[in-house]
Amino acid sequence: MNTIPNRQVICETLLEQAQHDRSIMVLASDSRGSAAMAPFAKAYPEQFVEVGIAEQNIVGISAGLAHSGKKPFVTSPACFLSMRSIEQIKVDVAYSATNVKLVGISGGVSYGALGMSHHSVQDLAVMRAIPGIAVLLPADRHETKRMTEALVNYEGGAYVRIGRNAVEDVYDSDDYEFVIGQAVRLREGSEVTIIATGETVRVALDAHEALKEAGVSCRVLNMHTIKPLDEAAILSAARETGHLITVEEHSIHGGLGAAVSEVVVQHCPVPMRIIGIPDEPAIAGKTAEVFNHYGISAGNLKRVALELLGRRES
Helix, strand or coil: CCCCCHHHHHHHHHHHHHCCCCCEEEEECCCCCCCCCHHHHHHCHHHEEECCCCHHHHHHHHHHHHHCCCEEEEEEEHHHHHHHCHHHHHHHHHHCCCCCEEEEECCECCCHHHCHHHCECCHHHHHHCCCCEEEECCCCHHHHHHHHHHHHCCCCEEEEECCCCCCCCCCCCCCCCCCCCCCEEEECCCCEEEEECCCHHHHHHHHHHHHHHCCCCEEEEECCEEECCCHHHHHHHHHHHCCEEEEEEEECCCCHHHHHHHHHHHHCCCCEEEEEECCCCCCCCCHHHHHHHCCCCHHHHHHHHHHHHCCCCC
């Protein structure tokens, strides 16, 4: 069982990259501990900026650093970074075309017990509506490493959302090529496709196994990049499997499900279901409890798939 959270992987990867790239800067909003960035601050104090609890300022400072030729990585709780500083992200990062990487830590319902004020289940909708901002959610520690390496050399603004705790591995290792904007087909299937992102990819893989036992051929797509979206992979899945299910740790409005449906409805309409957080303040509780409450589970994905296919659950 993996015990390394993705936030730790980002720190370790940036430490490796900073050895030969002194333009990398890390900024924190009183979050070096929760972002697991204390080792970076200790190793490269001249490349670390502690702003304090000032999310709007941290975005403005990072934009200034980017204009000076630096490669700033902002690490701040996703619930605050994506809401409190959205105007600065829109103007200072997107409109000004600055090379800023915004890392929203403890995203989704990671702060589950703290309730709606600390949940970030609208961030994908907000970020994907802003021109020039890439939106990414890594599935596990291996993908987080490859994604961070890619972002160091990616020119342009990006928003990355990661959870707080370690998640079960999706990949066997990090020995593969990660391409921003290119979905990964993790499992083959011909009857239905489950498209997942971030920590729900593991749920989709578990659902694949449950459906396999039920005699259903299920494809699984890891849509690690919500923007730019891999429309080709979506349309291939729609044409070749005929049924789509999206699952995400986000509101059912404006996130992965919305992005996929926007493509499908215009080019290849097929039966589809969107699984996520409904239009209500999400319940407070541990991540697993919140997931189960809203059907972000292998069992519910199996049920929905069988329903789409017109079959009874055995």
